[in-house]
Each structure stands twice: as C-alpha cells, then as structure tokens.
Amino acid sequence: MGNGFADAEVALKHLQELWQEEPLSGSVAERDGRVVAYLVAGTKPAAVWGPNAWVESSGHALDDDVPVEVARELYAVAAESWVAEGRLAHYVLVPSHDVALADAWWRLGFGLQHVHALRSPWSVEESLAAGSRKSAITVRTPVRADMAALVELDLELPRHQARSPTFSSGPIASYKEAVADWEGDFVGEAYASERFTTFVAEQEGGVVGSAVGCALSVSRMYEGPLQTPDAGFLGFAAVRPEARGLGAGRLLGEAVLAWSAAQGHPAVVTDWRATNLQSSRAWPALGFRPTFWRLHRLIGH
Incomplete structure (x- = not known):
C-alpha cells in the first residue's frame, strides 16, 4: 500500500x-x-x-x-x-x-462487519471498454435542479442499511438537514464543491442514483496502515430501489474511477458493510480488492 x-x-x-x-x-x-x-x-x-x-x-x-x-x-x-x-x-x-x-x-x-478495499485508477483500456457499452442510463455532474433527488438518495443509503440483512443502527438525517448539507455545494445553478465531486445517474429524464468522490485525506476514518497515500476515495454511492440491477451503480463507480485517474491519484479506496448485499457484490465486480476487514464482537449476547 x-x-x-x-x-x-x-x-x-x-x-x-x-x-x-x-x-x-x-x-x-x-x-x-x-x-x-x-x-x-x-x-x-x-x-x-x-x-x-x-x-x-x-x-x-x-x-x-x-x-x-x-x-x-x-x-x-x-x-x-x-x-x-x-x-x-x-x-x-x-x-x-x-x-x-x-x-x-x-x-x-468476532465476525466480519465491514470491508475496506483498494484498486488502481481507471485505465485507458477500461475507459474504452466502458465507452463501447450501450446503456439507457447516462452519468453527468449535478445541477441545482437535481437537489431534491440528491437529498432523497442521501437518505436512501442509511434507510437501505437499516433493513435486512444489514440492520445498521446508523442515524438517518432529516430531509431538512440533508437539504442544508447540499445547499453549500451549489453556486447559482452549478455544482461547485471544493472538496467533493458528485455524479448523478439519469434514466428517462430522472435522477436514479448518485456517487461522491474525493481525496482520501478528506476522510478521518483512514489512518495508520489503513491509509493509502494520495489515494482517491469512492465515499458514497446510492441507487433508487426501482433502478437497481440496471447498471447505474457500476456507471457511477466508473465515473468516480475516471475522475480519480484524471486527478492523478495512484489508487482508489472504498468500503462497504459486508452484509450490504448490493455493495458487497458491486464493488468487487468493479475491481476493488479487500485490504482490511473490520471485525466485531458484542459481549453478553
């Protein structure tokens, strides 16, 4: 590493x-x-x-x-x-x-709870192969008109993680709190975050998914041997339930990988709950390989 x-x-x-x-x-x-x-x-x-x-x-x-x-x-x-x-x-x-x-x-x-993983940035060959695939889904950067969809997707991930088989007890923000988080990322109609880059997946004129990339140094979770210097980070991705299985998640992941390559990151990091069935299949299929496992034990139960 x-x-x-x-x-x-x-x-x-x-x-x-x-x-x-x-x-x-x-x-x-x-x-x-x-x-x-x-x-x-x-x-x-x-x-x-x-x-x-x-x-x-x-x-x-x-x-x-x-x-x-x-x-x-x-x-x-x-x-x-x-x-x-x-x-x-x-x-x-x-x-x-x-x-x-x-x-x-x-x-x-102890049992496996969470997976941290790593892969190389998007290669020219991978980019060409991805470009040759036909899809009804397009990926682009967001505009202010997408904010309601972005907020719903922000809330969808913790809702999904709260369900079986993950049963996460992570807090779910209110709609108002989620809106406030996004407000500062737009200047006029344009997306203008200084720390994060965001992509949305669009199908038939509606936003069905989103993903966020950034430098790994933005995350305080990655310290010590877990840290990969100068890496990019696929920090968030979510797809609306009705659009899952159509390739939106993969396209969003590819967009973050391509962005990370353009930024000159030598590697890209992501992580997922082992019990999140969608994430635990999607990210290894995109080439991410585990580097660390977070194991968990609850005493007395």
Whole structure:
C-alpha cells in the first residue's frame, strides 16, 4: 500500500500521535524483556458504535516469529478490563491478507462487519471498454435542479442499511438537514464543491442514483496502515430501489474511477458493510480488492 508502516520509525510516530489523541488501553507480550506483540484500543464517541473498545489498524501487531495464537492471549488480557469498564462492543481492523491472524480473531467470537478495499485508477483500456457499452442510463455532474433527488438518495443509503440483512443502527438525517448539507455545494445553478465531486445517474429524464468522490485525506476514518497515500476515495454511492440491477451503480463507480485517474491519484479506496448485499457484490465486480476487514464482537449476547 506504500504507506511506510513497514518502517519502525513511521509506525512509532503514528502510535505516539494516536496515544496523545485519546486514552488507550490494552496489553503487551514480552520475550526476554522485549515487547514482541501488543494490542491497544481507544473508544469511538459516536453512539452508533455502542460502549466500545476500538482497535485501529495500527492498534495491534506481532513480531514475525510470534505465533498468531498470541493475539488471542493479548485479547483475553485486554478484554477483561474493557468489559469491566462496560465497553461491550469490540471492534478490530485486521489486514485481509493475513488469513491466519483473521482466523485467530474469528476464534475469539468476532465476525466480519465491514470491508475496506483498494484498486488502481481507471485505465485507458477500461475507459474504452466502458465507452463501447450501450446503456439507457447516462452519468453527468449535478445541477441545482437535481437537489431534491440528491437529498432523497442521501437518505436512501442509511434507510437501505437499516433493513435486512444489514440492520445498521446508523442515524438517518432529516430531509431538512440533508437539504442544508447540499445547499453549500451549489453556486447559482452549478455544482461547485471544493472538496467533493458528485455524479448523478439519469434514466428517462430522472435522477436514479448518485456517487461522491474525493481525496482520501478528506476522510478521518483512514489512518495508520489503513491509509493509502494520495489515494482517491469512492465515499458514497446510492441507487433508487426501482433502478437497481440496471447498471447505474457500476456507471457511477466508473465515473468516480475516471475522475480519480484524471486527478492523478495512484489508487482508489472504498468500503462497504459486508452484509450490504448490493455493495458487497458491486464493488468487487468493479475491481476493488479487500485490504482490511473490520471485525466485531458484542459481549453478553
């Protein structure tokens, strides 16, 4: 991923910064007086995560010669204090290529909740292939007249995630709040956001989907080894229920990939809930490959 975290000095600097930002707690494993593995967690303040212990991508590591079973021992020690503090919702970000480590966490009762993924920007060959496909759906940048449709699509994603089988408890903004969010992105009739680029999918004169791209640095969720330097970010996409299955989501994703390539981003990142059936099929089909899994365990249930 080219983020420098194989360098001990880079990793140490990040951990020091992380420790200064919030109180961390956890456990370490030692051999001959030297730390060979560690596990530390902070707390996410948003109510949607519950009373939690949150292990970031940089919040755990094992020396190369330390068996992954030690990760289970570290958790056993750390979790005792987390649970005693009432922090019953546990989260950990695990690199998806380390199947043995992921298996150790699964054997602790954790399950897959969220997927972080990466792919290269849109290539010339992919652009030509996409251009040769015929579709009744067109993709363009929005105008002020699209605001009502954009607001509805903003609300559609959390509504969709609240349904089976995802059952997300994420908050759903009011229509008024969603309108206020969009108001600042238009100057006159034109879309003019400085941080984000937005595309809409149109079918028979009506907007049926939207997607948002930006630099990954705009998102605070991507820190530590999870971060890919200078990457683009497919941060949002939604399609109206009646238009799903017609290719609108793919066309929107392709538009963000093409934009990211034009911006010179060396890679594009996105993420999705593993239980969102549409996202978990659409984005891998567009070439995104997992880099990290967010695993979750709820104590006492």
